[in-house]
Amino acid sequence: MERLLCGVDIGGTKLSAALFRSNGTMVAKETTKEHVGKEPGEVLRVIAGLVRGLLDSESLGLGDIEGVGVGITGHVLGREGLIITTSNFKIPFLRYPFVEKLGALLPGTRVLLDNDANVQALGESMYGAGRGYGSMVFITVSTGVGAGIVLGGKLLRGHNGTAGEIGHTVIDMRSTHKCTCGNYGCAMALSSGLFLPELYAEKLRAGMSSRIDIDEKDVGSMCGELLAQGVSCGDLISIEIMNDSADVIGTLAFNVFQFLDPDLVVLGGGLLNLGDAYVKRIRSRFLDLSKDMMLEEMEIKTSELGADSGLLGAASLLRE
């Protein structure tokens, strides 16, 4: 029988594992929150337990899987199996030999690791919108902006493991918007979920009025869902923020074209729930900038893997 692929997605609040056939079909999935607030060693035991439980539930053993692929938010050195930092959430992995340690808990099992944007990119390239394309850049617009670069079926990881961190490229040098990285004018600081409260507050301060009863006091609650509501009920601030974000992501897609000239850009992440108007404006900004510079137009598609892209992406590391 064909061996299955196991994918693990470690998030700040949710830890999931799933089994897939090599064609990408999901066989089984388990989710837990047991890892929250635990020390690294305990988190690893939770992961190993989750994987073993998942196999048990299908009457399978470690010998029935090709290995375990893991995706995690943070700075990861995939080739070395090392987590450098996971500052974006609260599990204190720091220069942590993740692959070695998890491997010890799952003897004889191949363990692979990469960051969440990279694994989503790889998954999308193998099983989603990127199938059949030679080169693809996956851009996720979510809490932050991340990306993964797939060239000839392989992830471009870079010297420090940080290739594709294009959310932190500077596209507005003189911006007053400060990013979490400490710089100003990063694409991420001008377009992503984390900065929606600040972007909304700025419009309020400029004298615009909210149609969804958000004022400076409760602007902290502004998020992708609320922005989508604002857009749908004609709140001008929400519409402007959506358009500004789309212009930034469209400009970023243009910079991707100038840097890498890939066959395809795939857009994913929660802010795409803003819908067609958002994606249409991203494409239109991209085309305005690229004009006649392309011999053949770079395609911009949206993610096809949806909610389980992190799990399938992690599993796809085993097939890279």
Added chain:
Amino acid sequence: MERLLCGVDIGGTKLSAALFRSNGTMVAKETTKEHVGKEPGEVLRVIAGLVRGLLDSESLGLGDIEGVGVGITGHVLGREGLIITTSNFKIPFLRYPFVEKLGALLPGTRVLLDNDANVQALGESMYGAGRGYGSMVFITVSTGVGAGIVLGGKLLRGHNGTAGEIGHTVIDMRSTHKCTCGNYGCAMALSSGLFLPELYAEKLRAGMSSRIDIDEKDVGSMCGELLAQGVSCGDLISIEIMNDSADVIGTLAFNVFQFLDPDLVVLGGGLLNLGDAYVKRIRSRFLDLSKDMMLEEMEIKTSELGADSGLLGAASLLRE
């Protein structure tokens, strides 16, 4: 005897060919201006004549070279051997099957083609500052800003052959400086030789006074050499322009890090003649932006190949 490598560098005003040993040592070189103003077919005959003359002068024949590598300014599809446009200078190559046509004039000889930034990058990677590095981005700051990306010894060319055109990435979205590509705020429009007159004029209009007797009338003469003179005699406008350009190139190097995380960035091109102060400020801007984001610092070096980098780079296509 070891076969030699032949490199050809086609510029708007100068056409050069040279023979190299496989270790990069130059054996002979010829330059002509005969091609200026000629039709493509005639330009090709000039190139073939130059190569044959060069071989004759060394009592060699076509069988004594591994082939001919050619570098040209413009949009090139290297793999297809096709020149798409050469709008930056006056030879009207347009969707021109260059490799096929030159090959017909040099029977039995392997002919390879790529654009000038790409060949310089490859040359630098094989014979210059990039030797021994796994991945390298070469950035040339000259009339314009170009780049070539070398990953694992191979040029990244992209779908349209335009990968590495990072001079046209937008880094100042709200800029009023228009680039030759029609967009605003491209790195190139804020830093390169072609835009020095405009940048100088802007400072004059802002009320700064020139110490090198440049006024709005003759600001068109502003060029890299004049800027260097201005800097060396303490002209504040020249110093500000140099610093602004360095800040843009340093920011671009940071974006290169976030995109590709290469082992090394190599800087080349005429504006580097501004000297140590310029390069130092580029490095310092890069380090200010990258702070603690690098596990290991990305090196920034300057080109080691100098004036003949285009020729040696073109020849290095034969060894890619």
